[in-house]
Amino acid sequence: MKRFLIVLLAGLLLCFFATGTAGAQLTGYIDVANDGNNNTAIAYPAGTLTVSGWAADLNPVVAPVNTVQVFIDGNLVGNATLNQSRPDVATYFNNQALLPSGWTFTVPIKNLGLSFAQHTVSAVASDPYYSNVSLGPSSSSCCVITVAEADLIESVPTVTGTVASGGSIQIQETTSDQAAVGAGISWTRMYLNTSNAKGGTLLATRTISSLTPYGTAGASSTGTSKVTLPLNIGGTYYVVACANDTGSVVESNYSNNCNGVQVTVQAADLTVTADSFPVFAATGTTILATETTANLGAGSPSTTWTRFYLNKTTPSKTGGTLVGTQTVPGLTSGGSYVGATNINVPSNVAAGTYYLVACANDTNSATETNYANNCMSQQLTLVTATGAAIVDATNGNDASTTCSTAAPCKTITHALSISPPRTVVLAKPGTYTEQVVIQRNVTLTSTSPYAAVIQPPTSLTADPNDTATSLVFVGAPASSVAISNMTIQGAGAGNCGLTYGVFVTAGTATVTGNKVLTIGDPSCTSGGLAIRFGDSDMGYTYTAAGVISNNVVSSYRMRGIVVDDSTANVTGNIVTGAGGTPAVSPAGIVIRTGAQSTVSGNTVSQNTFGTLCPSHADGILLAALAGGVNVTNNTVTANDEGVGIYSRAPSGGSFNSTNISIMSNTVFNNAFLGVHIDGNSGGNTVELNTIYGNGQDDEVDETGSWTSPNNWGTDPTNYNILGNGGPYTQFLGSLGCTWQ
Numbered sequence: 108m109k110r111f112l113i114v115l116l117a118g119l120l121l122c123f124f125a126t127g128t129a130g131a132q133l134t135g136y137i138d139v140a141n142d143g144n145n146n147t148a149i150a151y152p153a154g155t156l157t158v159s160g161w162a163a164d165l166n167p168v169v170a171p172v173n174t175v176q177v178f179i180d181g182n183l184v185g186n187a188t189l190n191q192s193r194p195d196v197a198t199y200f201n202n203q204a205l206l207p208s209g210w211t212f213t214v215p216i217k218n219l220g221l222s223f224a225q226h227t228v229s230a231v232a233s234d235p236y237y238s239n240v241s242l243g244p245s246s247s248s249c250c251v252i253t254v255a256e257a258d259l260i261e262s263v264p265t266v267t268g269t270v271a272s273g274g275s276i277q278i279q280e281t282t283s284d285q286a287a288v289g290a291g292i293s294w295t296r297m298y299l300n301t302s303n304a305k306g307g308t309l310l311a312t313r314t315i316s317s318l319t320p321y322g323t324a325g326a327s328s329t330g331t332s333k334v335t336l337p338l339n340i341g342g343t344y345y346v347v348a349c350a351n352d353t354g355s356v357v358e359s360n361y362s363n364n365c366n367g368v369q370v371t372v373q374a375a376d377l378t379v380t381a382d383s384f385p386v387f388a389a390t391g392t393t394i395l396a397t398e399t400t401a402n403l404g405a406g407s408p409s410t411t412w413t414r415f416y417l418n419k420t421t422p423s424k425t426g427g428t429l430v431g432t433q434t435v436p437g438l439t440s441g442g443s444y445v446g447a448t449n450i451n452v453p454s455n456v457a458a459g460t461y462y463l464v465a466c467a468n469d470t471n472s473a474t475e476t477n478y479a480n481n482c483m484s485q486q487l488t489l490v491t492a493t494g495a496a497i498v499d500a501t502n503g504n505d506a507s508t509t510c511s512t513a514a515p516c517k518t519i520t521h522a523l524s525i526s527p528p529r530t531v532v533l534a535k536p537g538t539y540t541e542q543v544v545i546q547r548n549v550t551l552t553s554t555s556p557y558a559a560v561i562q563p564p565t566s567l568t569a570d571p572n573d574t575a576t577s578l579v580f581v582g583a584p585a586s587s588v589a590i591s592n593m594t595i596q597g598a599g600a601g602n603c604g605l606t607y608g609v610f611v612t613a614g615t616a617t618v619t620g621n622k623v624l625t626i627g628d629p630s631c632t633s634g635g636l637a638i639r640f641g642d643s644d645m646g647y648t649y650t651a652a653g654v655i656s657n658n659v660v661s662s663y664r665m666r667g668i669v670v671d672d673s674t675a676n677v678t679g680n681i682v683t684g685a686g687g688t689p690a691v692s693p694a695g696i697v698i699r700t701g702a703q704s705t706v707s708g709n710t711v712s713q714n715t716f717g718t719l720c721p722s723h724a725d726g727i728l729l730a731a732l733a734g735g736v737n738v739t740n741n742t743v744t745a746n747d748e749g750v751g752i753y754s755r756a757p758s759g760g761s762f763n764s765t766n767i768s769i770m771s772n773t774v775f776n777n778a779f780l781g782v783h784i785d786g787n788s789g790g791n792t793v794e795l796n797t798i799y800g801n802g803q804d805d806e807v808d809e810t811g812s813w814t815s816p817n818n819w820g821t822d823p824t825n826y827n828i829l830g831n832g833g834p835y836t837q838f839l840g841s842l843g844c845t846w847q
Contacts, residue, residue, distance in 0.1 A: 273407025341374020385620025627664025635664020
């Protein structure tokens with residue numbers, strides 16, 4: 108009976124509480140079902156489903172909600188996290204006990220095993236007195252989600268800049284997600300390929316951060332990548348941009364990730380534009396070639412190799428013998444490299460005329476737009492070294508009567524005196540302290556470039572039949588002499604009596620590929636002419652002929668090269684004065700007193716005296732000439748005056764310069780005048796030169812009383828092409844300038 112009463116009492120209490128909460132209810136809503144960024148389209152597999160809302164029993168006496176279960180398509184996927192702050196709910200019901208009524212549920216979309224389709228999200232709440240109360244959507248936009256894979260695509264890239272090998276370009280492209288779902292971080296890569304597909308050379312990588320994390324559905328990211336194209340290429344290529352190239356984003360379609368644009372990559376164009384070497388050599392010796400390899404193309408190569416061939420029959424490398432190689436560093440567009448290459452002349456070839464062929468990019472390591480212009484050839488005359496007189500300043504002995512390889516002589520002078528006479532004298536490396544007098548036909552050459560050095564003795568001896576003193580004198584009865592590969596060097600202030608480095612007074616001579624240095628000194632009061640052919644001064648009449656080519660002439664007191672009353676071409680020399688303000692006005696190249704000469708391809712500089720008139724220093728001085736002189740393709744800079752044409756009144760009458768041609772030279776940055784014709788010289792032609800930046804005037808013509816005017820040309824390239832320096836000036840009088 109007692110147990111019955113207890114049960115009855117419990118039932119009554121339960122009924123009391125039930126009837127006491129008649130107005131209570133468990134209620135709530137789902138507010139959010141998306142990817143956490145308000146996108147109902149959720150990317151698989153990287154996306155996250157976020158569901159949140161609130162649930163509460165509105166009767167404060169009843170215990171709070173203890174579970175919220177989340178369902179997708181009616182299938183339970185998990186329990187929400189409760190007791191999230193919802194001040195909006197507490198305010199709405201004016202009941203602070205409802206503040207922790209919020210709940211939230213998150214789960215990686217890849218953990219749900221959902222198909223790529225739309226799915227409905229629902230939830231139910233329970234507390235101790237109510238079970239599985241459905242929580243409806245708080246708005247019509249809730250609670251359907253779409254599970255989808257991203258689909259990243261690329262636009263056609265836009266390429267700007269220098270589309271050439273080694274050039275700098277900018278690639279602009281747009282990565283977008285056409286599946287209208289967010290996408291995680293990805294990387295777009297750009298390639299240079301021969302086809303419109305991924306592959307080839309990787310140019311750049313761009314991080315797509317604007318779509319992270321899971322940005323606006325269908326969002327895109329546009330970026331520009333600055334890249335440098337590879338060297339040594341040219342032709343048709345594609346710049347290809349590939350979205351999601353590392354595969355960090357799972358996609359529904361990977362086949363549309365890449366897009367490309369065709370471009371034409373401009374290549375290099377390598378050629379040998381200049382090549383300077385002695386015009387003759389002995390077999391078995393080494394000569395020096397100074398060549399210029401230039402890039403005429405828009406593209407840039409990496410390291411290339413210019414190679415030299417000796418060919419007996421044709422001016423090409425085909426069938427030739429490889430005799431030298433020069434490494435050429437990478438050249439930008441318009442760039443050039445000057446190399447000095449040892450040419451090893453074979454000992455087993457016959458004497459005669461050959462072609463020395465220099466070929467740029469000879470290993471084809473660089474792609475070019477034009478391979479037909481790679482090579483340059485010039486003739487080289489070889490003399491046989493068989494039976495040559497050998498001199499060795501270190502180990503030789505002038506007691507030798509043969510000057511053979513086994514018993515070399517010590518001095519060049521002794522080698523020239525032995526019987527029978529030798530046609531070739533080979534000087535081994537060393538210093539030969541002597542004055543060399545050549546009065547028979549012979550070839551004097553060093554076995555290695557510039558390694559045999561002739562320098563003056565302490566006491567100088569006058570030249571035969573002359574009062575001058577020379578380091579190397581060439582005179583009658585010699586009719587054919589060649590001097591090559593030597594260094595002919597004065598002693599500066601220690602030997603002021605030295606008049607000439609090389610003095611040719613008779614016959615035909617070829618002075619080629621030598622260094623002629625420090626002949627005279629600014630402190631001396633006489634002498635100092637490096638190379639001279641002929642002489643019409645001092646009562647002498649010396650007339651010679653020949654070639655002065657590819658020599659390095661520097662630091663002379665008065666003149667670098669002089670052709671006086673003789674016929675000799677002056678080509679490819681580098682003539683550099685001592686500079687400063689010496690006691691006498693120097694000149695680089697002097698053609699004078701009826702001489703005939705082609706002066707071409709020389710570089711002349713640093714001939715300075717510090718004044719314009721009455722005396723000054725010329726780069727190229729042309730005086731008392733009556734035609735037969737052509738000055739072309741020279742570079743004349745940093746002298747007092749670039750090129751001067753002067754008259755002269757030698758004993759017995761006047762001698763005015765006429766019929767001289769000055770064409771296609773570059774004359775710039777000389778201290779006073781560019782090209783100057785004095786008042787008694789007319790009928791000369793000055794055309795097609797590049798003349799600029801000269802201190803007072805670029806071109807001066809003192810018309811004087813000459814009846815035949817000078818022709819300064821009608822081509823505008825002759826007049827201040829770069830707009831620097833002074834203008835063309837025509838004087839009616841005279842500057843009063845003279846030459847020494």
